[in-house]
Amino acid sequence: MTPTSYVVLGCLALAGPATPYGLKQTVAGSIGYFWSFPHSQLYSEPERLARAGLVTEQREDRGRRRRTYAITDAGLAALKAWVVTPTDELPQIRDIGMLKLYFGSIADGEQLAELARVRTDAHRRRRELYSEAAAGHDSGPGIRAGEALALRFGIAFEDASIAFWGSLAKGLND
Amino acid sequence: MTPTSYVVLGCLALAGPATPYGLKQTVAGSIGYFWSFPHSQLYSEPERLARAGLVTEQREDRGRRRRTYAITDAGLAALKAWVVTPTDELPQIRDIGMLKLYFGSIADGEQLAELARVRTDAHRRRRELYSEAAAGHDSGPGIRAGEALALRFGIAFEDASIAFWGSLAKGLND
DNA sequence: CCTATCATGTAATCCGTTACATGATTAT
DNA sequence: ATAATCATGTAACGGATTACATGATAGG
Numbered sequence: 015m016t017p018t019s020y021v022v023l024g025c026l027a028l029a030g031p032a033t034p035y036g037l038k039q040t041v042a043g044s045i046g047y048f049w050s051f052p053h054s055q056l057y058s059e060p061e062r063l064a065r066a067g068l069v070t071e072q073r074e075d076r077g078r079r080r081r082t083y084a085i086t087d088a089g090l091a092a093l094k095a096w097v098v099t100p101t102d103e104l105p106q107i108r109d110i111g112m113l114k115l116y117f118g119s120i121a122d123g124e125q126l127a128e129l130a131r132v133r134t135d136a137h138r139r140r141r142e143l144y145s146e147a148a149a150g151h152d153s154g155p156g157i158r159a160g161e162a163l164a165l166r167f168g169i170a171f172e173d174a175s176i177a178f179w180g181s182l183a184k185g186l187n188d
Numbered sequence: 189m190t191p192t193s194y195v196v197l198g199c200l201a202l203a204g205p206a207t208p209y210g211l212k213q214t215v216a217g218s219i220g221y222f223w224s225f226p227h228s229q230l231y232s233e234p235e236r237l238a239r240a241g242l243v244t245e246q247r248e249d250r251g252r253r254r255r256t257y258a259i260t261d262a263g264l265a266a267l268k269a270w271v272v273t274p275t276d277e278l279p280q281i282r283d284i285g286m287l288k289l290y291f292g293s294i295a296d297g298e299q300l301a302e303l304a305r306v307r308t309d310a311h312r313r314r315r316e317l318y319s320e321a322a323a324g325h326d327s328g329p330g331i332r333a334g335e336a337l338a339l340r341f342g343i344a345f346e347d348a349s350i351a352f353w354g355s356l357a358k359g360l361n362d
Numbered sequence: 363c364c365t366a367t368c369a370t371g372t373a374a375t376c377c378g379t380t381a382c383a384t385g386a387t388t389a390t
Numbered sequence: 391a392t393a394a395t396c397a398t399g400t401a402a403c404g405g406a407t408t409a410c411a412t413g414a415t416a417g418g
Contacts, residue, residue: 016376016377016378017282017284017287018377018378020291024287024291027291027294028291033398034398035396035397035398038397038398045287045290048283048286048287049282049287050280051377051378052378052379052380053398053399054378054379054399054400054401055378055379057398057399057400058377058378058400059377062377078385078386078397078398079398079399080397080398081398081399090294093291093294094294096288097288097292097294097295097299098295098299100285100302100303100306100307101284101285101288101306101307102306102307102309102310103284103285103310104310104314105281105282105283105349106224106281106282106283107280107281107345108191108223108280108281108282109222109223109279109280110191110275110279111274111275111277111279112222112223112279112338112341113191113194113198113219113222114270114271114275115334115337116198116219116222116334116335116337116338117201117267117271117334118271118333118334118337119333119334120201120264120271121272125271128274129274131274132274132275132276133274133276135276136276136277136278137278140278158293159292159293160289160290160291160292160293161290163289163292163356164286164289164290166352167286167348167349167352170348170351170352171345171348173348174341174345175279175341177344178340178341182337190404190405190406192405192406207369207370208370208371209369209371212370225405225406226406226407226408227370227371228371228372228373228406229405229407231370231371231372232405236405252370252413252414253371254369254370255371363418365416365417365418366416366417366418367414367415367417368414368415369412369413369414369415370411370412370413371410371413372409372410372411372412373408373409373410373411374407374408374409374410375406375407375408375409376405376406376407376408377404377406377407378403378404378405379402379403379404380401380402380403380404381400381401381402381403382400383398383399383400383401384397384398384399384400385396385397385398385399386395386396386397386398387394387395387396387397388393388394388395389392389393389394389395390391390393390394
């Protein structure tokens with residue numbers, strides 16, 4: 015079971031049965047901001063889960079032969095058990111920009127300043143996206159509480175990033 | 189060329205020729221905080237780089253037959269070109285705790301509060317680690333500027349995380 | 363001297379990405 | 391009609407993780 019497995023289980027649990035494409039829709043624009051993967055995963059992963067008995071697969075027997083997946087009781091139990099076990103494993107931040115900065119001593123100041131500007135902008139845009147999503151979110155409470163919290167953290171992260179790269183850009187500017 | 193490739197190239201560029209184990213040492217306790225991978229990667233990746241002519245491999249012909257890798261001119265050029273090209277690709281935060289929180293609606297409040305406490309503690313410890321590393325770092329300036337910057341960002345990130353999970357733990361408490 | 367930990371390496375498996383492909387809808 | 395985009399799926403490759411394995415060194 016990888017994190018991807020639980021994303022699929024979680025989406026099926028929260029939003030009900032879905033096709034791989036439906037999962038793609040669900041993931042994009044929500045948890046996908048924080049944990050993304052190509053859509054092909056959403057074909058192979060449910061297959062694995064089905065083999066493990068955590069979801070059921072039902073396939074149209076005519077037309078496009080679309081598959082619809084639904085979470086089973088075993089799947090729900092597995093998801094619950096996972097959610098309920100606290101992790102102390104720390105987040106992994108995979109940030110190409112940070113990597114480049116880390117090895118930045120082989121570049122000159124102006125190049126690093128440009129990097130910092132580009133990054134500041136990218137983070138600003140992302141921050142916008144999050145706050146819009148959060149705003150459009152104030153309507154449906156309850157079920158989507160997790161999403162609102164994730165967005166709140168996302169905004170905090172973007173703010174920290176903007177502050178960091180922004181001050182770096184300023185500091186490197188002449 | 190994956191990010192891992194550039195981590196290896198960068199370490200060889202900054203710290204000079206090294207064996208896979210040496211690379212492991214270099215990575216752990218520095219860039220490894222932000223971009224980690226198992227040590228077996230540090231055996232296979234230099235091999236790939238050697239095939240591409242970006243590093244040279246020299247192997248002891250007796251004893252343990254240890255391999256030592258050194259960056260070539262081509263490798264340095266590739267690293268430089270990569271560093272100098274600004275990326276607008278955003279960081280990926282892979283945070284198991286955030287995932288669990290996202291799907292937290294299937295758990296109860298006390299369980300989420302426990303998760304929040306565990307996460308707060310983990311982030312506090314990590315923050316400690318970073319600030320110690322940053323303190324012990326004030327000595328050697330210049331070459332290690334990138335590392336100091338990365339640590340600064342790391343601390344900002346941990347602060348944001350502590351604030352987020354901390355307030356969540358408080359809010360969920362009764 | 364023995365045991366634990368450090369140091370060093372290999373192999374196999376599998377997830378994840380990239381690339382390829384094609385059937386439906388919608389818009390112009 | 392035709393182009394474009396949405397919807398749906400498969401195949402193959404390779405990097406990353408996990409597991410296995412063993413030679414040195416130090417501590418008790």
